[in-house]
Structures are given as structure tokens and as C-alpha cells.
Amino acid sequence: MTEGGPPAGDRRVRRTHAALQGALIRLVEDRELSQISVADVAERAGVSRSTFYDHYRDVHELAEAACTGMIDELVEVMTALGGDPETGDPIESLQTFFAALAEYASLYRSLLGPQGSARVIDHIRRRMAAAGLKRSTGKSAATPDDPHNVPAAFVAGALVGVATDWLQRDCVHTPSEMAILTWPILSACHFDAHAPAHRPRP
Structure with missing residues (x-):
């Protein structure tokens, strides 16, 4: 943990959440939510599918x-x-x-x-x-x-x-x-x- 800041793990979680949410928001600009898969979001966010499932159950969550x-x-x-x-x-x-x-x-x-x-x-x-x-x-x-x-x-x-x-x-x-x-x-x-x-x- 850095002085005066949150633990590095917390920062990594926030960055991953922001990346996944940002990827979904960009994908939704082009297609309906029901047409977006976990693989689509993971690829756009630049993470693996296993990383996705470490944070969310599915695209709906x-x-x-x-x-x-x-x-x-x-x-x-x-x-x-x-x-x-x-x-x-x-x-x-x-x-x-x-x-x-x-x-x-x-x-x-x-x-x-x-x-x-x-x-x-x-x-x-x-x-x-x-x-x-x-x-x-x-x-x-x-x-x-x-x-x-x-x-x-x-x-x-x-x-x-x-x-x-x-x-x-x-x-x-x-x-x-x-x-x-x-x-x-x-x-x-x-x-x-x-x-x-x-x-x-x-």
C-alpha cells in the first residue's frame, strides 16, 4: 500500500472494472445488449474471459x-x-x-x-x-x-x-x-x- 493511497490491489480492481464497463458502453453504441457476449467485452477491454468472471457473473451484471x-x-x-x-x-x-x-x-x-x-x-x-x-x-x-x-x-x-x-x-x-x-x-x-x-x- 502506498502512503496516503489505496492498496495496489484495490486500484487494479477499479481499473479492471473501469475497463470492462467502458468496453461494454462502447459495444452498446453499435449493437443491442442481448447481442453482446462475455468474449466481446473481454476482447474490447483487453482482458481474458477468466478475468471477466473474476469480477462479474455475466454481461447483464x-x-x-x-x-x-x-x-x-x-x-x-x-x-x-x-x-x-x-x-x-x-x-x-x-x-x-x-x-x-x-x-x-x-x-x-x-x-x-x-x-x-x-x-x-x-x-x-x-x-x-x-x-x-x-x-x-x-x-x-x-x-x-x-x-x-x-x-x-x-x-x-x-x-x-x-x-x-x-x-x-x-x-x-x-x-x-x-x-x-x-x-x-x-x-x-x-x-x-x-x-x-x-x-x-x-
């Missing part, structure tokens, strides 16, 4: 890791969705979100579709809900006062649902059009959900 990693980065650009002008333009953030999905549409379509990955879908919903709640309240998604924040979960689920439907329809609208179509709905859901609740009459 690798795709899940690559997808969640990209989503984690993408959530960072969604900070404007709270509607605060100091954090940026929500339309621009949504356009960036949809453009990123479109760039790797084959990967996301496979993992978010009917036969996709429940783990990836749940990961996206949780990360977006956590980011949305933190923007609007300054608190993390899970607090003792509110372990299940319904508005944040609702908005995150709605955005994932719209994005999934758009991908399954071959991205019929441009990312810019999707941002313009989606923001008024998300904004209304977000701000209406935080309005004072009307108590039912006894």
Missing part, C-alpha cells in the same frame, strides 16, 4: 454496474429540479438527463424495460428521490420524522416511468422536447405535493 455508475454521475446534474434559480435551469437539467439516456439508449432500454433489471430501476428511483428531497428540504431522504417521503418518491418514480416509456418508443421525442414536456408535470407534482394538506372533515 456488468451492465447493471455500468448503468448504476452512470446514473450516480447523472443525478448530480439534476440539482436544478427543485426549481431554485440559484441551482440552475431545470429544463436544461432534464435535457441533460434525457440526452444521457439517449446516448446509451440500448443499454438503458434493456435494463429499464419489461425484462430489465429491478435492481437498476430501484437504484435510480432511490437516488433520484434522495436527491430531490435533499434539494427541497436540505435533509437526507430517510429521516426519523419521515422515513418514507412520498412526494420525493412519487416524483422520482414518475420521471423513471416517463424515461422508460420514451426509451421503449425509440426516443420518439428529442431530449429537448422531453424536457419541455416533462418539467411542467414534474413541477406541478413537486410543488402541489408540498402544499399544505387539506384535512378531511370529521
